Amino acid sequence: MAFVFTRYEDTWVALxxxxxxxxxxxxxxxxxxxxxxxxxxxxxxxVLELQEQLQQIPAFLSDLETITSRIAHLEADFEEMESRLLYLEDLCAQCEHQRFKHFQILQLENYKIKKR
Incomplete structure (x- = not known):
C-alpha cells in the first residue's frame, strides 16, 4: 500500500x-x-484621431475652395482698383497740365498788357 501512496504522492508532486x-x-x-x-x-x-482628421478633410477642402474663390475676387478687385488709380493719375496729370497751360496764358496776357 505504501507503494500506491508513494506513486500517488510522486504524481501529485509532479502535478x-x-x-x-x-x-x-x-x-x-x-x-x-x-x-x-x-x-x-x-x-x-x-487611428481614431486620424479618422477624425480624415473626416474633417471635406470641410477643409470646401473652406479652401471658398478662400481661393475670394482671393480670385480680390485679385479682380485689385486689378480694377489699379486701373481706376491709373485713370485718376492720368486725370491729375491732365489737370496739372491745364493749370500750367492756364498759368502760361495768364502770363502771356499779362506780358501783352505790360507791353502795350
Missing amino acids: HKRAKECAKAGETVDGEVVMLCAHWEKRRGA
Whole structure:
C-alpha cells in the first residue's frame, strides 16, 4: 500500500510542480497581454484621431475652395482698383497740365498788357 501512496504522492508532486510552472507561464503571458493591450490601445487612439482628421478633410477642402474663390475676387478687385488709380493719375496729370497751360496764358496776357 505504501507503494500506491508513494506513486500517488510522486504524481501529485509532479502535478503540483507542473501547475506552478503553468502559473508562472500564465503570469508571463498575462504581463505580455497587458503590454500588448496598452500598445494597441495607443494605436487605436492614434487611428481614431486620424479618422477624425480624415473626416474633417471635406470641410477643409470646401473652406479652401471658398478662400481661393475670394482671393480670385480680390485679385479682380485689385486689378480694377489699379486701373481706376491709373485713370485718376492720368486725370491729375491732365489737370496739372491745364493749370500750367492756364498759368502760361495768364502770363502771356499779362506780358501783352505790360507791353502795350
